[in-house]
Structures are given as C-alpha cells and as structure tokens.
Amino acid sequence: MAYEQADQSVKSLNWIIMLYVVLFFTFFSLFLYVFLGGADFGAGIVELFSSRDNRKLNRDTIYKVMGPVWEANHIWLIILIVILWIAFPAYFNIIIIYLHIPLTLVLLGITMRGVAFIFRHYDALVGESQIWYNRMFRISSLITPVFLGMSFGALLSGEIVLTEDYSEVSFADIFLHPWLNVFSFLTGLFYAALCGFLASTLLIGETEGEVRRLYSKKSAIYTIVLVILGGVVLFYGFLTEMVFVKDFLANFYSLSAVSLSAILLIPLWKAIKEEHSLLTRFYAAVQILLVLFAAVHTHFPNLIITQTGEVSMLEGIAPDSVIEVLGISLIVGGGIILPGLFHLMKSFNMIRIPTPTPKNEQN
Amino acid sequence: MENLDYARLQMAFTLGFHIIFACIGMVMPFFMVVSHKKWLNTRKPVFLKLTKAWQKGVAIFFVTGAVSGTALSFELGMLWPEFMKHAGPVIGMPFSLEGAAFFVEAIALGFYLYGWNKLPEKFHWLTGIIVGISGVASGILVVSANAWMNSPAGFDVVNGEFVNIDPVAAFLNDAWFTQALHMTLAAFAATGFAVAGIHAFQILRNKKPELHKEAFKIAIFFGAVAALLQPLSGDLSAKDVAERQPVKLAAMEAHYETGKAAPLYVGGIVDEENREVNYKLAIPKALSFLAFGDFDAEVKGLNDFPDDELPPVAVVHYAFQTMVGIGTLMMIAGLVYFISLRKRSWLDNRKYWWLFALMSPLGFIAVEAGWVVTEVGRQPWIVYNIMKTSEAVTPMPGLKYSFYLYVTVYLALALTVAWLMNRQIKVLNRSIG
Numbered sequence: 001m002a003y004e005q006a007d008q009s010v011k012s013l014n015w016i017i018m019l020y021v022v023l024f025f026t027f028f029s030l031f032l033y034v035f036l037g038g039a040d041f042g043a044g045i046v047e048l049f050s051s052r053d054n055r056k057l058n059r060d061t062i063y064k065v066m067g068p069v070w071e072a073n074h075i076w077l078i079i080l081i082v083i084l085w086i087a088f089p090a091y092f093n094i095i096i097i098y099l100h101i102p103l104t105l106v107l108l109g110i111t112m113r114g115v116a117f118i119f120r121h122y123d124a125l126v127g128e129s130q131i132w133y134n135r136m137f138r139i140s141s142l143i144t145p146v147f148l149g150m151s152f153g154a155l156l157s158g159e160i161v162l163t164e165d166y167s168e169v170s171f172a173d174i175f176l177h178p179w180l181n182v183f184s185f186l187t188g189l190f191y192a193a194l195c196g197f198l199a200s201t202l203l204i205g206e207t208e209g210e211v212r213r214l215y216s217k218k219s220a221i222y223t224i225v226l227v228i229l230g231g232v233v234l235f236y237g238f239l240t241e242m243v244f245v246k247d248f249l250a251n252f253y254s255l256s257a258v259s260l261s262a263i264l265l266i267p268l269w270k271a272i273k274e275e276h277s278l279l280t281r282f283y284a285a286v287q288i289l290l291v292l293f294a295a296v297h298t299h300f301p302n303l304i305i306t307q308t309g310e311v312s313m314l315e316g317i318a319p320d321s322v323i324e325v326l327g328i329s330l331i332v333g334g335g336i337i338l339p340g341l342f343h344l345m346k347s348f349n350m351i352r353i354p355t356p357t358p359k360n361e362q363n
Numbered sequence: 364m365e366n367l368d369y370a371r372l373q374m375a376f377t378l379g380f381h382i383i384f385a386c387i388g389m390v391m392p393f394f395m396v397v398s399h400k401k402w403l404n405t406r407k408p409v410f411l412k413l414t415k416a417w418q419k420g421v422a423i424f425f426v427t428g429a430v431s432g433t434a435l436s437f438e439l440g441m442l443w444p445e446f447m448k449h450a451g452p453v454i455g456m457p458f459s460l461e462g463a464a465f466f467v468e469a470i471a472l473g474f475y476l477y478g479w480n481k482l483p484e485k486f487h488w489l490t491g492i493i494v495g496i497s498g499v500a501s502g503i504l505v506v507s508a509n510a511w512m513n514s515p516a517g518f519d520v521v522n523g524e525f526v527n528i529d530p531v532a533a534f535l536n537d538a539w540f541t542q543a544l545h546m547t548l549a550a551f552a553a554t555g556f557a558v559a560g561i562h563a564f565q566i567l568r569n570k571k572p573e574l575h576k577e578a579f580k581i582a583i584f585f586g587a588v589a590a591l592l593q594p595l596s597g598d599l600s601a602k603d604v605a606e607r608q609p610v611k612l613a614a615m616e617a618h619y620e621t622g623k624a625a626p627l628y629v630g631g632i633v634d635e636e637n638r639e640v641n642y643k644l645a646i647p648k649a650l651s652f653l654a655f656g657d658f659d660a661e662v663k664g665l666n667d668f669p670d671d672e673l674p675p676v677a678v679v680h681y682a683f684q685t686m687v688g689i690g691t692l693m694m695i696a697g698l699v700y701f702i703s704l705r706k707r708s709w710l711d712n713r714k715y716w717w718l719f720a721l722m723s724p725l726g727f728i729a730v731e732a733g734w735v736v737t738e739v740g741r742q743p744w745i746v747y748n749i750m751k752t753s754e755a756v757t758p759m760p761g762l763k764y765s766f767y768l769y770v771t772v773y774l775a776l777a778l779t780v781a782w783l784m785n786r787q788i789k790v791l792n793r794s795i796g
Contacts, residue, residue, distance in 0.1 A: 072469045074433065079462050081436050085447050086455030093448040096440035100759050103441060107434045108772065114430035115776060122419050125786045166758045175759060318452035318528075325456055325530040333463030340470040348477060 015320050018327030022087050025330045027296065029083065033076035035198065035288050038191070040066060040073050042199025044113065044141020045192060046218060047134075054214065059134070061206055062199075063121055072341055074110070086326050090316025094304055095151075098160055102151045102179045109144030112136055145195045146188035153187025154179035156244040156299065160306040183237060190229045194288070197222035201284045205277020216272050219280070223265065230258075230291075243305055247298050254294040261290035367753050369762040370442045373769050375738070380773050381435055382734055383727055384428035389498035390554035390585065391421045396491040397581050403484060409574050416791050417578075420784065421494070422476055427780055429469070431773075442762070446745050446755035449525050453518050454508045456530040461504035468497035502550060503543040510538035513737065514607050515746050541603045542737070545596045548589045549733060552693055553726030555586020560723025561788070563716045570792040583719065586726070587697035593690055598653070605654035605662070608747060610672065611740035613665045616650055617643075617680040625650040625662040630684065633677040638666065640680075674742040682735035689729035696722050 043062040050058055066073075084092040096103070113136075120133035154160065159178040163169050178184070200218040207215055237245025248254050264283055271279035296303070302310035317323070364372075395417040402410035440447045471493035478487045511517075517533030518525045559582040562575040605612045612618075617633050617640045618625060627650040631643025648658040655662070665673055696718060703709040745752040 072466065072473060074429070075462070075466050075469055078433055078436050078465070081440075082455070082458050082462050085440060085451040086459060087452070089448045089451045092440060092451070093444050096437070096447070097444045097757055097759065100441050100757065100765075103437055104765060104768070107437055108768070110433055111430050111772060111776070114426050115779070118423055118426040119779070119783065122423055123783060123786060125790060166760075171760065318455070319526065321528050322452040322455060322530055326459060329456065329459045329463070333459065333466070337463060337466045337470070340467065344470050344473050347474070347482070 011320070015323060018324045019317075021327040021330060022083065022323055025334065026080065026083050026087070027292075029076045029080040031289060031292055033073075033080060034191075034194075034292060035285055036073040037076060038145065038195040038288070039198040039202050040195075041113075041141050041145040041192070042195035042197065043203075044138045045145075045196040046199045046203070048138040048142055049196075055134070057211060058203075059120070061203055061211075064206070072344070074114070077110075083326070083330070087318050087323060088313050088316070089318060091304070091311065091313040094160075094162065094311060095155065098162075098174065098178060099151050099154055101175055102147050102154065105147045106144055106151065109140045109147060112140035113144060116140065141195075142192060145192045146185075149188035149191030150179045150184040152191070153184035154181075155304050156187075156295075157181060157183045158243045158305045158307060159184075160304065162306050162308070162311075183233070183240070183242060186229065186233045186236060190226070190233055193222060193226045193229050194291075197226050198284055198288070201272070201280050204272065204275060204280055212275055216275060219272050220269070223269070227262075227265070244299060248294070251298045254298045257290045257294040257297070261287050261294075264290070364763075366760060366762045367756045369766045370756050371752065373762065373766040374438065374442055375735075376766070376773065377431065377435060377438060377769055378734065378738075379731055380777065381428065381431040382730060384424055384431055385502060386550035386727075386730060387554050387557070388421070388424040388428040389495070389502050390550050391417060391424060391558070392491060392495035392498060393585060394558060394578075394581050395421055396488065396495060398577070399488055399491055401577075403488060409577055412791070413574060413578050416787060418476065419787055422472070423780065423783060425468075425472055427776065429465075431776075432465075442757055443745065443752075443755040444757050446750065449750065450512075450746060453525055453528050453530065453533045454511050456534045457504040457507040457511075461501045461508075464497045464501040464504060468494055468501065471497060499547060499550075502547060506543045506546045507534055507536070507539040509737070510542040511536045512744075512746050513542070513611075513741055514538035515749050520749060537607060538603060541596070541600045545593070545600050545733070548593045548596050549726075549730050551585050551589035552593055553586075553730045555582050555584070555589060556693060556696070556719070556722050556726040557724065559583035559586055560720050563719035564723070565788065565792065567713060567716045567720060574791070579719070583700050586693075587700045590690070590693040590697040590726075594694055597687070597690065601653055602656065608741070609663045610665065610668045611674065611679070611736075612654060613663060613668070614674045614676045614679040614740050615683040615736060616662075617665075617676055618650060618662060619664045619666050621661065621664040621667045623651065623661045624648045624659050625654075625664075627653060631680075633680050635676055672743065674740050679736055679740045682732040682739070686729045686732040686736060689725045689732070693722065693726060693729070 043058070043066060047055055047058045047062070081092075084095070116133045116137035120130055120137060123129065123133070157178060159181055161169055161173055161178070163174065166174065197219065200215050200222050203215045204212060204219060234245055234248070238249065264286060268280065268283040268287070271283060299305065299310070301312045301314045303313050304311040318326075395414055398410050398414040398417060401407070402414055440451075471490045474482065474490040475487065475494055478490060481487075482490070511533055514537040515533075516536040517529040517531070519527045559579050562579040562582065565575040566572045566579065601612070604615070617628055617631065619638045619640075624647070626645040626647050628640055628643040628645055631640040633640050650662055651660040652658045654660065665676060699709075699715075699718065703715065709715045741747055743751050743753065745755045
C-alpha cells in the first residue's frame with residue numbers, strides 16, 4: 001500500500017512534460033479563440049456600430065477576409081472544451097454546472113451567428129430576407145462575446161457558491177448571481193470591446209484609401225474604449241475589494257504584462273497611423289496575449305474563485321495515462337492542423353508578407 | 364415530468380437534429396467531388412453547375428452541423444455533468460481525435476469553397492476529398508465514444524471512481540466497429556436516397572431533367588450501394604448486441620419470455636403492463652437464428668431482468684421495427700436502381716422516379732429510429748451497467764425552460780434550412796445552361 005502511494009506521488013518526467021503540453025494547448029486554444037473568434041465577433045460588432053453606407057462595405061470586406069477561416073476560428077472553442085473535460089474533469093464540472101445559464105446564452109448566440117453568417121452569404125436568392133440575416137448576425141455578434149466575457153468574469157468574481165445540497169441555497173444565489181453582477185458584466189463589455197478592436201485593426205490591412213482611414217479611425221476609437229473599460233473593471237474590483245483584483249494588483253508579472261501592453265499601444269497607434277497592416281495585426285495579437293497572460297497568471301492554477309475559497313484547475317486532474325495519451329494526441333493533431341491552418345491563411349492573404357498591397361477587387 | 368425527463372428530451376431533440384446535419388455534412392462532399400471530377404474529365408458545364416450547387420449545400424450543412432455540434436459539446440456537460448466528470452477522461456481520446464479531424468475538415472473546406480480559380484485544379488479537387496474523408500473520420504470517432512457507453516471498457520470502478528484508465532482500450536471497445544460501420548453506411552444510404560429523391564422529384568416536374576439526372580445518378584449510386592450493404596452490417600450489430608446487451612436485444616424484439624428456438628415478432632402492439640405483444644406476426648425460431656446464428660439457441664427475455672433495469676420496451680420495439688422495415692425497402696429500391704442500369708426503359712417510366720422521390724425522407728427516418736433503438740434501448744443506464752442516467756443529470760432545476768428554448772431554436776433552424784434548400788433548387792432550375 002505504502003509503496004503504491006509513493007509510486008503515485010512521484011510522477012515520471014514523461015508525465016510532467018505531457019502535463020505541460022496539455023496546459024500549453026489549453027491556453028493556446030483559449031488565446032486563439034479569444035483572438036481569432038474575437039476578431040470574428042468584432043466584425044459583427046463593427047458592422048452594428050457603422051453607418052448605413054458602411055455596413056454593406058463592411059459585410060463584403062469581412063466575407064472576403066474571414067470567409068475561408070471562418071469555421072476554423074470557432075473550432076478552437078470546441079478544442080478548448082474537449083481538453084478541459086478530458087484533462088481537468090473536476091474543474092470543468094464546476095464551470096459547466098454553475099455557469100449553465102450564461103453558457104446556454106453563449107450557445108444561443110453562437111448558433112444564431114453561425115446560421116446568420118451562412119445564410120447571408122449562401123442564400124441562393126438575394127432579397128429582403130438579407131435584412132433579417134444581417135440584423136441577426138450583428139446582434140448575436142455583440143451578445144455572444146458579452147456572455148462569454150461574463151462567464152469568464154464569473155469564474156474570477158468570487159461570487160460562485162459551491163454546494164452539495166442544492167435545496168440549502170436559493171436558485172438565484174447558485175445559478176444567477178455569480179455571472180449576473182457588475183464585475184462580470186464589465187468583463188463581458190471589455191471582451192466585446194476587445195473584439196471590436198481586433199476586427200477593426202484587422203480590417204485596416206484589407207482596405208484602401210478612404211475606407212482604410214475609416215477603419216483606422218474605428219480601430220483608434222475601440223482602443224480608447226478598451227483602455228477605459230479595462231480601467232473601469234480594475235477600478236470597480238479595487239473599490240469592492242475583490243480577491244482577484246487585489247491579487248492582480250499585487251502580482252508583479254500581471255502588472256508588468258498590463259503595463260507592457262499599455263506601452264505597446266504607442267507603436268500600435270503608430271502602425272495604425274502608418275496603415276501598416278502586418279505590424280498592426282502583430283501588435284494586436286501581442287495585446288491579447290499580454291492581457292490574457294495577466295488575467296490567467298494572477299491566479300493560476302486557482303482559476304475559480306468562490307465565496308469561500310479557490311479551486312485549482314489541477315485539482316482532480318485526469319489520471320496519468322489520460323494526460324499522456326491526450327498530450328500525444330495534441331502534439332500529433334497540432335502537427336497536422338497548425339501547418340494546414342497557416343497555409344490556409346497564407347493562401348488567402350490573411351498573413352501577408354509586407355509588400356505593396358495589390359488592388360483588391362470590391363464585390 | 365421531472366428534470367431528468369426534460370434533460371433526456373433535450374438531448375434527444377438536439378442529437379436528433381445534429382445527426383441529420385452531420386450525416387449530410389459528411390456524405391454530400393463525396394457527391395460534390397464526384398461531380399467535380401466529372402467536370403474536370405468532361406468539361407461539361409452541367410457538372411460544374413451541379414458541383415457548385417452541391418458545394419453550397421455542403422457549406423450550409425457543414426455550418427449548421429458545426430454549430431449544433433458545438434452546442435452538443437457543451438450540452439454533454441451541462442445536462443450530464445456527473446457523466447462527463449467520470450467518463451470524460453476515459454472517452455477523451457476519440458473526442459480529441461474527432462476535434463482534430465473536424466478541424467482538418469474545416470481547413471480543407473476553407474480551401475475548397477474559396478479555392479475556385481485560385482488553387483491548382485488538382486489540388487483544389489483533392490481538398491474536397493479531404494473534406495469527405497475527415498468528415499467520415501469524425502463521424503466514426505464520435506460513434507466510437509457512443510459505443511463506449513454501450514460497451515464500457517478501459518477502466519475499473521473503485522469506490523465510485525474510474526481508475527486504471529486505458530484510453531486506447533476505451534476507444535477500441537467491443538462495440539465501436541459494428542456501431543461505426545452501421546452508422547457510416549446509414550449516413551451514406553440516408554443521404555444518398557434523400558438527395559437522389561429530391562432530384563428525382565425535379566425530373567418528374569421536368570425541370571432541367573438533364574442536370575437532375577446526372578445528380579440523381581451520383582447520389583443514388585452511393586445510396587444504393589450502402590443500402591445493399593447495410594443488412595449485413597445490421598446482422599453483425601444484432602449479434603453483437605445479443606451478446607453484450609441482451610436486455611436491449613430483448614426490448615428491440617419485445618421478447619419477454621426466455622426460451623429456446625425463440626420466434627421473431629413482426630409488427631405487433633406492445634402491452635407493457637401485461638408484458639405481452641398483441642396482433643403480431645411470429646416467425647418461428649427466427650430470433651434465435653438472427654441473434655446467435657442457431658435456430659435453437661436460447662434468447663433471454665425481458666422477464667429475466669430486474670424491473671429497474673428495463674428500458675421502455677414499446678418505444679424501442681417500434682423504433683427497431685421502423686428501422687428494419689425502412690432498411691428493407693431501401694435495399695429493394697437499391698436493387699431496382701441496379702436493375703434499371705440494364706433495363707433502360709424503366710427510366711422513361713414515371714413510376715420509377717416516383718419511387719425514388721417518395722423514398723427521399725425514409726432513410727433519415729430510419730437513422731432517427733436506429734438512434735432511438737441504441738439510446739433508449741440502453742436506458743436506464745447512461746454507461747451500461749456502470750452509471751445510471753439519473754445519477755448523471757445536472758442538479759440545476761428548471762430544465763423545462765432550457766428544453767423549450769432549444770426546441771424553438773432548432774425548429775426555426777430546421778425550417779430555415781429547408782427553406783434555403785428550396786431556394787437553391789429554384790435557382791438551379793431557373794438558370795440557363
């Protein structure tokens with residue numbers, strides 16, 4: 001017995017490596033979903049807040065730019081969910097039980113959006129129904145990231161009540177308050193603004209002349225909104241003495257990451273001003289990476305904060321054999337998918353070598 | 364109804380939709396690449412038009428399938444959190460591989476849809492092939508995860524915890540091959556007949572018959588071959604179920620009394636109260652033979668199982684009968700198609716086209732019925748003999764509302780997709796050439 005226990009506590013090097021592989025892919029998928037999926041949501045948000053004349057232009061540009069990778073962007077969410085349930089079942093169990101309602105709303109948004117996107121681009125007859133597809137697309141593009149952000153905010157809000165006896169605590173306390181609060185809502189708005197920022201920044205490189213200036217302006221506006229909202233989130237958390245925000249403000253690495261992202265706004269703005277498409281995209285990606293790093297690093301691995309304590313994502317981690325097989329699957333799968341995806345983006349000019357941009361046909 | 368019932372209904376409802384989208388999404392690409400190949404070989408414009416029309420269908424079904432699949436990946440956890448907590452790591456391997464296959468499909472589809480006149484012709488065509496292959500691969504992998512629920516393997520249960528997990532053994536469980544084979548053939552048969560039927564109907568209406576005849580030929584070939592192979596795979600499945608899940612087999616056949624040389628019931632009304640089947644046609648010894656390949660073999664009846672381990676017998680029995688009945692019809696229709704290759708005169712007979720037009724929805728009814736057999740037939744277990752469905756359900760009350768929400772959204776979705784398809788056909792018929 002004693003021997004067996006000792007055997008379980010001493011993990012092999014192989015296992016440790018595979019755990020890191022699994023963790024890497026977990027956060028890599030999260031990052032790519034926030035970045036690519038976010039740019040996608042943002043496209044609808046930018047369209048929603050555009051003047052009537054610009055909407056059609058926006059729609060066509062988005063289709064040209066996003067069309068080929070549109071589906072791939074959203075599969076990162078599935079990959080993330082699947083990794084979570086395989087490798088971190090106990091952690092995933094809490095998320096999926098206590099955030100049932102906001103996640104249902106996210107799904108509703110994703111469904112509406114996906115369907116509206118395909119309908120407005122694949123309907124054989126172009127007629128009045130387009131108006132409805134467009135409305136549905138824009139509105140769900142705004143709602144989905146707000147609920148996604150609210151769900152993420154809920155995990156860190158410190159409002160979750162874990163219980164074994166569900167009759168003891170009211171429905172609202174368990175299933176509503178954790179995500180239906182000011183902090184979570186602000187986080188949701190923050191993510192929506194981030195999406196708008198990503199989309200407008202991405203579109204700068206896809207357009208020319210007058211239109212390009214339009215997206216540059218939009219990108220600048222979304223950046224300002226983003227910085228203000230980020231400040232409000234932190235300030236609100238500071239005022240209400242939230243555990244996460246207190247720890248965030250005391251964490252050297254998180255603060256450095258946020259400061260660095262603030263400093264990097266200067267070259268980003270310069271790149272926007274110079275309408276340098278590749279650099280703006282690069283800086284935009286770095287911004288997301290830094291913000292995510294700051295948010296996750298503060299509390300890793302305790303990525304659920306409840307009213308009474310914290311839950312580590314490594315608690316109740318899957319057995320060694322599962323982690324090892326998953327790690328190998330992810331390396332093999334990633335080895336096939338990532339080059340394919342890169343090639344896809346390159347073929348359709350989403351990743352461009354900085355040469356003078358050829359004239360894009362406007363359809 | 365209780366929370367558990369609503370959870371089950373919601374799962375059944377969403378899966379019922381997803382299975383249609385997924386089947387079409389995984390089979391249509393094959394029709395598309397065959398038509399595409401014919402265009403490359405013959406340069407007849409009719410094939411280019413057909414390819415492009417089918418490509419739109421593929422895109423629409425791929426996205427609806429992907430979206431409903433995303434919803435399902437969440438729903439598994441949202442409705443059955445305890446199942447996912449324990450089973451998630453065990454069946455993670457097919458799911459993670461499925462994720463990868465699905466991703467490959469999405470990338471290939473991106474190349475295919477947007478690659479016209481941009482990619483080298485052969486490479487472009489090849490990306491279509493990859494769409495098809497990776498689609499079938501994801502289907503097989505997902506079914507393997509479902510097979511594990513019927514035939515759990517690759518772990519031990521100690522104090523309610525799943526330990527000694529072997530993901531590879533779980534993936535390659537006893538049921539995975541028969542189930543995957545049966546489902547894949549079903550997808551090809553159902554989609555083949557559905558698409559062929561739609562085109563047969565257009566031929567009857569005399570709208571662009573030359574185009575619709577080419578379309579019919581491609582779709583029915585896949586459908587007919589699959590429909591002819593399906594009975595063999597069904598036999599494998601039945602023998603497998605007889606051995607692994609005798610109670611499911613007994614429910615499928617509404618077989619109450621254990622006995623040797625058991626008869627096979629065709630039709631009949633199940634009286635669950637009195638445990639008997641009325642108004643049936645009984646074929647002597649046939650059940651023993653079909654289940655064990657021996658006319659005198661003993662087949663265990665429902666009465667020999669504890670009451671709290673019995674699935675709803677009537678539903679399973681009717682669904683099974685529906686599936687087998689339709690399967691037989693489709694096999695005959697498949698034969699009719701192959702005979703018509705010799706007897707060309709049949710093609711001028713409107714009855715021939717009516718036959719296929721009327722068969723159009725049947726394959727999918729059979730697919731749904733088969734799904735009911737495997738899922739309802741496993742009740743009350745979510746993991747056969749290991750975990751009950753009632754132990755897996757979410758503690759969150761009020762699933763009623765969630766159920767109604769999903770019903771509304773999915774019905775709207777289905778209606779809109781049907782309406783869109785109708786518009787595709789209209790445009791196809793209207794265009795010149």
